Amino acid sequence: MSGTTETRPRGTRRWAIDLRPLRVPAYRRVWLGNGVAMFGFQFTAVAVPVEMFDLTGGSFWVGLLGVAGFVPLLVFGLWGGAVADARDRRRVLLAGGALLWASTLALLVQSLLRVGSPLLLLGLVAVQSTAFAITSPARSAILPRLVPTGLVPAASTLNYTTFTATSVFGPLAAGLIFAAWRTDVGLPVAYAVDALLFTVSFWATLRLPAMPPEPDPDGADAPRRAGLASIVDGFRYLATTPVLLLSFAIDLIAMILAMPRALFPELAQQRFGGGAAVGWLYSAIAIGAMLGGLTSGWIGRVRRQGLALVVAVVGWGIAIGLAGLARQLWLVVALLGLAGAADLVSATLRQSMLLVYAPDRMRGRLQGVNTVVVAGGPRLGDLRAGATAAAFGTGVAMVGGGLAAAVLAVALVAVFPALLRYRAAGVPDAGR
Template identity: 40%
Template sequence: MTSKLSAVLPDLSPWRSSRDFRLLWAQGLITYFGSFMALVALPLQIKELTGSPLAVGAMGAVELVPLVIFGLYGGALADAVDRGRVILLTEAGLGLLAVVLLVNAMLPEPMLWPLYVVAAGVAALAGLQRPALDSLLARIVPHDQLAAAAALNALRWQIGAIAGPAVAGLVVAYAGNAPAYATTVICFIASVLMCLRLSPAPPAENADKPSLRGIAEGARYAWSRPVLLGTYAVDLAAMFFAFPNTIFPFLADELDADWSLGLMYAAGSVGSVLVSLTSGWVSRVRRHGLLVVCGAAGWGLAIAAAGWLSDVWLVLVCLGLAGAGDMLSGLGRSTIWNQTVPDELRGRLAGIEVLSYSVGPQLGQVRAGAMAGWTGTRPAFWTGGLACVVSVGLLATALPKLLTYDAQTDEDARRRRAAHTAAAGGPGTADTAPGEPGPAVARTAPDVPPGA
């Protein structure tokens, strides 16, 4: 019985092997809880001030440009400076923006324009931070534990995504927006204190200063790898067509279930956390590209079903199934990325990854808000879900290497595994192909950083 449970339950090896992983996991849990409190309060406050689904969806348009610019620059920055310092400073900046939301909410008549300014600022800081966070994982966790680390990180995100919206829905409903924003501020203060304890994560010895040339080099690498290109394209399409979160307040109104708003935001994470809690099998998966495609298609189908159904509990079940599909796709994307990208390009590729998994939802908000204003809330759900399924199928057909990706036979995965083994002082350098970073570079990214 014990062996059967261990094959299903999450693999805790990254927790045991890396102090910095434990710190980042706990810090991220606190940040996610506070961020999701604001995630519910902010669009609801815009709805209260304007009553317009288009005004709520416009958040995505406001966030798009800073996310693109700072996401790409953040990728180059993560390859050129201490990644831990980037995480610390951007976390502090996000905390200050939460203070702005709190002060505005406490005014006798809260203003609309600061909400959009803060949304743009959050997008810019998230664009700077996320490449540093993503590119740090492969440095602090052994290569053979990357899939387990991805599952544990997803579990962390889901706990915050369930607790944050669920609590925020109640807090906003019974106490107003200000207490939700105050909780966000407190969470960021705690997060900054934990970031101060991270070990240094200096750049590679041959790192260049952030530049357009360096960004272009990362883009050329991504474009030359059909598997990576496929992960970006599938996620971008899925989020653009089937990310209706900003119109949840209007769906709750149509279903005559205002009480369900927090649950709608949390339902997807409930489905995701069920996958994470039974993710022991992920470490044995080799066809991660298949996970990406099937998970994204499942997400689209579930979102379409949520638009067809009129019973609020069935809608919540569909949103939970959508979250499970997104979780499967995310595990596949994260594992492929960490298994194949060289360390000296990891930050820039993470910047491109930011665009794929963040720009999609921002554009999806605009699409959902505009579609809801034009055809109604329910059609905005089901048309987007069906478009997601069709687009994912077309992309899988156009990029067959994504479906056939195998962690044991893929050349990039073998080279990266050999470089990791060489850095650890073990056998495996014979598999390092010409052009792959050798041990001198790989040693700048040990499996466990000093002090771990």
């Protein structure tokens, strides 16, 4: 599509979330379908741990759900990216979507039949994760084909804000189901809601045009096979592209060193007496990201995106560190909210840079790497936070991790300044 975009009115709308991508019918349908499907998925995300705990009575089995979800994501995320570069991306989305839908229906059926098998739950979660890993790179890689280059940051912000909103309101809605009905009734209702809402996403994908691989303007052809050689080729390209490599590195620094969520149960109990405090802690980052998205109109006008990405990561680390020092619940929640807003800026800019900087023939594979980084970083962060807290306490784990992330991010770009020099394509100079 054209790299030009429309000018945007000045005034208060400069700060409101940029809705111009919604004027593009294809993007609007995909955004609506994905948003509704993500909201529905939150019902399953709550129902599966509830069912597993109900069956086993222990948190160990609930923890195994994370392993069952992460391992397929790690393996098939990279392969899914290669598939997205070698095949028609619309067909990839339809095939993966059908598998995702089937696994949700299987969860519904087993709950209605009251099979009561923890192993079956683990298996179905692994299938869901596999389907997500296959479709996620293709879903992200199609964005530059749906909107002009200048609107990619705005479209990425809309997508991320929608995701955070569903992460806030979806679990709350799912909780209402389990408050209204017994678990044996609430489980099939939750799974049925997810399966029903996913039909909107499937409809939006069906309405997309064919999206076969495009040859690169330099004359390089898209890969014909989605094999190991194609994946290695993607990593080779990434290794020779400092801007994108550094964007992944700085995100891993932020997530591994400063992700605090594993500390929330102990923090809530030690400082705030438990109760509703843990809910506020778990919601704070998502709430901040959602509010940040609603006031994100300025992101699409940032030309020095590399510098802004670094500032956002440093802001994330400092906010997490300060939250570790705070002793009032409202202050901790506010600081975590600021961290969430910084995370929204970081995620949006990194995704925009990845989609615009990389050629179309590489976007699927790089999105596969992005899927693994986004999924793996926070989980490694949970491990780091838990181990540090066990040895030195939650305060050291949170404050030290946040400050370490900020310092290491600055040190990284000081040694390798390519990210700081990056300028966005298709973004007008300030003042235009």
